[in-house]
Amino acid sequence: MAEFLDWDAGKLAAALRSGDLSAEAVMTATLARLRERNPAVNAIVDLRDEVELLAEARAADAVPVSERRALHGMPIAVKALSHVKGMRTTEGSPLFVDRVADSDSAFVARMRAAGAIFIGKTNVPEFGLGSHSYNPVHGVTLNPFDASRTAGGSSGGAGAALAMNMVALADGSDMMGSLRNPAGWNNVYGFRPSWGVVPKEVGAESFWQQLSTIGPMARSPRDCALLLSVMAQAEPGVPFNMPVQDWDLPEVCSVEGARFGWLGDWGGAMPMEVGILPLCEDGLDVLRGAGTVVEDVDPPFDAEAMYQSWSDLRAFALAGELAALYEDDGKRERLKPAAQWEIKRGMEMGAMALHHATRVRSDWFATAAKLFERFDVLALPVAQVFPFAAEWDWPKEIAGVAMDTYHRWMQVMVPASLLGLPAISVPVGFNAAGLPMGMQLIGAKGADVRLLEIAEAYHMATQWPQKRPPHIPNA
Template identity: 50%
Template sequence: MRDVTQLSALELSAKIEHAELTSVQVTSAFLERIEEFNPKINAIVGLRARSDILADARRADESARRGWLHGIPLAIKDLAETKGMRTTFGSPLFAEHTPTHDSLMVQRIKDAGAVLIGKTNTPEFGLGSHTFNPVYGATRNPYALDLSAGGSSGGAAAALAARLVPVADGSDMMGSLRNPAAFCNVYGFRPSWGLVPADPTGEMFLQQLATSGPMGRSPADIAALLQTMAGPDPRIPYDTGVPPDFRDLRGSVSGKRIGWLADWQGAYPCEDGILSLCETGLSAFDQLGCSVEPVMSPFDAMDLWWSWRTLRAWANASKMKETYDDPDQRALLKPEMIWEIEQGLSLSARDVHDASTVRSAWFRKFIELSSRYDAFALPSAQVWPFPVEWTYPKRINGTEMDTYHRWMEIVIPVSLIGLPCLAIPAGFSAQGLPMGLQLFGPRGSDRQILTLGHAYHTFHDWTEQAPDL
């Protein structure tokens, strides 16, 4: 049998269910690997005491099976409230914060039987697609330890690539499930907005930019975790209904049409080699019987960017204003968060309305375009993994980035209108650096996108090329 930590989450689940492995055996194997390799990459943070973790694993072995995650060790992204576990949001303001309750997503994962071992690292408040913070430091890329693992789910992506966890949760506002997946050669899935409900707290009607979602080393593992995370909650005003069964993704994809948007006709500059590698990755779909066709940019990129900047700043300012208003707390915020808040506070109600009008126009245009294609593709990132000491890339191919997040702009056509999107590995550069593709479709096409991803993964499993740690 392959080493326990090399098995997929679904393989581990089956072996525990059929008593071929115990939770103690599985958990011990992952803890040993964490002890050996996590110091190199700093992906798992807030690791619980080994004795406490193994006690939970023993209880799992002695109790009735609760769900497909029964007895499987998982670490939760450090943005999700987790009862009894330090949850810092990567911020010194919450460095000692220990929640007394679980977020809805964490509760669902617990209810499915997972053994929680700790947290996965994230940027401060999840801001920026590079995982570093003043509480735990930076997460390094398992494929090149001097480079970034991306973010904000960088800890989760790095832990998956290094085989420190079998499957992971993440969250995504501006590519946080997609950029790190590309940088670390794993899969990340941003579901249709609302499929995975947010916590029923605070304002629940206006913001539709961020969502939680699963990450894994295969679409099948992602689909299984999505099944756990998804589903309505009566306390949430958006009812997406009972989700379909995502777990069996087998089926022919022959005849499907995929629109290749490339760099949006130059609007999203990409570093050398990214577009050609993505096109090579897309060729797998041709061999699966799909048709991959170039598509002209369907909407003005500057309008999308203005809409996104406005709505994102408004969301951040709305969430963080009380912290900003306290001078002592403000002094502990990262400069990018202060910039976001101040941008948001300067907005008028008309600004927000006009930004959402642009968003609405893009949604209508995308639905029209979707009548001709089954899915669309873009690169998952515009840059290769960059030095871990940087705060963010300041230029792409000589083009100066005018904000801290402009280098991530290629993800916003998906985020702005809540589309389901699977980040799939596309291979490696000549220097051995990973890159990936975004594969997305209209809201509600989650299963179709995952089915395409599963066929791609079955044809060429890039994740088998594990990092040499």
């Protein structure tokens, strides 16, 4: 009977701030819903004690209305890669089953200061590697639309929790597509902001590693903007931190006159499962009907060169983060094979390989800048396959083409990720088997707010998360 759990996050947050809803009532309903729905998907792990959570909710209700912040009393589960003080940070690894955080990650601290109440963690693949959320600590997260399939990753737990209306907002992180892939596969929205919009810890970011970023997921772009208004703060000690933006979207968003470039399967260089491109083209038709101009675009850059640049830079970055585990003989064997392979690649990489990777990256950036003189948005599918079998580790082939690495099947994510461009996954519907798909809308660096406005206009025309929720017995 707790219909307010199905509201947009903005409406729910406003009711909590005004006192029209009590935090205790919302938490009570959230916990009941978790007991009912979470076992079907295993989206939220390390759930905190209910007595403690209800006590925090009652404390939130005692805060004067005039002192309440943007996320006052909102139940939120944080991605299992990040720290929440007093909770485990396992990262899905058996090496960290007993690690308890003694402080919050920087963006978590901002959410706490804004009034969020942290109920648990959302599931991930081990160390966030791969777009399938399974690990030996917490198990596998299943797709709300078909429990035999994956929910994606690495923010798979977040995507599934949103689709099941267990939370109204979720954080995620995105190196190769970890905000966008699970959003597309769970019929919700995932926004990768421009690199530097959401700063991490001082000292955690480097001048070299500009690949991964924190971002929001929600059931509407407007709700993504709400969470960004909290997460995206100035931090002078973080390299390339971007200026704070105004995340208040217009009451009515428009795409009138926006110019879209449709990249499809990149001229055949990125094999696609049958049915994906037509669904994306249906989404583009919605945008055409709302006043946009959509133009097919020939491949603007060599896809293989781009992928190799990405692959080398990613391996080098991961080696820097995880080499200590790999070099410890007792810990190395407890890393999953994909992690061992990638760390080893990065550790063995030479200077000239890195130089070449950065040159290719720079060339693609210059090419993309020219494209954004013609287009406001570039569009690509959000995945090259529909959600695959939950027992797989990763797809070994697509449309008859063998995948040579554990992340090659997500190559469609590389164009935005390599350059740190803002990109949002928008739902585009379902195939005949009832499996969801999404489409990436990619903007120029720094055009985050405009991209959210465009996505919100699309959302108002389609309402996919609200129109097609998963079937939940007795809901």
